[in-house]
Amino acid sequence: MSVADLPKIELHLHHEGAAPPAFIRQLAFEKKIDLSRIFTDDGSYAFENFVHFLQVYEAATSVLQSPEDFARLTRAILEESARHGVVYTESFLSPDFCGGGDVAAWKEYLHAIREAADQAERDFGIILRGIVTPVRHFGPEKAKRAALCAAETAGDWIVGLGMGGDEGQGHQGDFAYAFDMAREAGLRLTTHAGEFGGPESVWEAIRDLNVERIGHGVRAIEDTKLVQELAARQITLECCPGSNVFLGLYPDLPSHPIARLRDAGVKVTVSTDDPPFFHNTMSREYDMLASAFGWDEDDFRALNQTALDAAFCDADTKARVKEKLESA
Structure with missing residues (x-):
C-alpha cells in the first residue's frame, strides 16, 4: 500500500x-x-x-449566496476529500460568509451544510465537523458576532472556534472576548498563528487566547523556548506544508520544519489548508512528505493518531473515526 x-x-x-x-x-x-x-x-x-x-x-x-449554494459546496468538497482517503475532516466555517453574522441566517446555512454533510457521509463514508471561524482582518467586533453564532449552535457538530485571515491585522488578544464566549459555550479553540506572523504570534495565541491547537504554527521553529513550550503544553499544530511552500514561506518541502518540530516532541498533523488554491490534495501531501523526509506507513499512522487525539469531536465520533482508520 x-x-x-x-x-x-x-x-x-x-x-x-x-x-x-x-x-x-x-x-x-x-x-x-x-x-x-x-x-x-x-x-x-x-x-x-x-x-x-x-x-x-x-x-x-x-x-456563495444561499444555504443551497453552501449545501452544494459541502458535497463537492467532501466528495473530493473522500476521493483522497480522508475519513474525517474539520472545516472552518465563517458566519460572515453564511448569513453575514446574523444568528438566524447562520442557522439556516448551517442546517443546509449539515444535511449535505450527512448525505456525503452516507455516500462517501467521510465525517465532517465544523469550526466557526471569525475572519481576523474583519476586526474584533465582527468576531464577536461570529462567536455568538458559534455559541448559539455549539454541540456535537459545531465543535470549535478558530480564527483565520490576515495575521498582519491586529493582535491575537484583540479577539479574546470572542474566544472567551466560545470557551464558555463549551467549544474547543484554535487560531492561525506562526505562518506569516512569526513566533511572537504563537506566543500571543497561547498567552492571550489559551488555545489548544494552532493553525500552521511552523514559525515556532525559530524560537527554541517556544518549541519547548508547545511540547510541554501538548499543543497540536495543524501543519499545512504544501500551502506553506506554495505561498513562499519555505523554498521547498525538505526545508519545511514539520519534521524538526515532530522530532522535538511537538504534536503535528497534516492538512491541505485551501487545496485547489495551492494545487494540493491530502494524497499529494502524503506522497511529498514521504519523499522529503522518508516517512513510512508507521509515521503516517502515528500522525493520524495525533490528529484523532487532537480532533474536537465527541468520543462517539472519535470511536467511529478510529474504526475507519483501523479497518485499512
Whole structure:
C-alpha cells in the first residue's frame, strides 16, 4: 500500500477555500457574475501573494449566496476529500460568509451544510465537523458576532472556534472576548498563528487566547523556548506544508520544519489548508512528505493518531473515526 492510500484525518480545511474552481465558475455563470479576473487561462485560481490570495478567496466566496449554494459546496468538497482517503475532516466555517453574522441566517446555512454533510457521509463514508471561524482582518467586533453564532449552535457538530485571515491585522488578544464566549459555550479553540506572523504570534495565541491547537504554527521553529513550550503544553499544530511552500514561506518541502518540530516532541498533523488554491490534495501531501523526509506507513499512522487525539469531536465520533482508520 502506498502511503497516499492510507485513510486520513484533516483538521485544517477552509470550507470556501476548498471550493473547486470549476464549481465557483459554474455558480458565477448561473448568477451572471463576472469572476474572470480571478482565474488563469487554464481555469485555476490566480493570485500573486498571500494578501492577493485573500482577495481572490473573498471574490470566489461572493458567489456563495444561499444555504443551497453552501449545501452544494459541502458535497463537492467532501466528495473530493473522500476521493483522497480522508475519513474525517474539520472545516472552518465563517458566519460572515453564511448569513453575514446574523444568528438566524447562520442557522439556516448551517442546517443546509449539515444535511449535505450527512448525505456525503452516507455516500462517501467521510465525517465532517465544523469550526466557526471569525475572519481576523474583519476586526474584533465582527468576531464577536461570529462567536455568538458559534455559541448559539455549539454541540456535537459545531465543535470549535478558530480564527483565520490576515495575521498582519491586529493582535491575537484583540479577539479574546470572542474566544472567551466560545470557551464558555463549551467549544474547543484554535487560531492561525506562526505562518506569516512569526513566533511572537504563537506566543500571543497561547498567552492571550489559551488555545489548544494552532493553525500552521511552523514559525515556532525559530524560537527554541517556544518549541519547548508547545511540547510541554501538548499543543497540536495543524501543519499545512504544501500551502506553506506554495505561498513562499519555505523554498521547498525538505526545508519545511514539520519534521524538526515532530522530532522535538511537538504534536503535528497534516492538512491541505485551501487545496485547489495551492494545487494540493491530502494524497499529494502524503506522497511529498514521504519523499522529503522518508516517512513510512508507521509515521503516517502515528500522525493520524495525533490528529484523532487532537480532533474536537465527541468520543462517539472519535470511536467511529478510529474504526475507519483501523479497518485499512
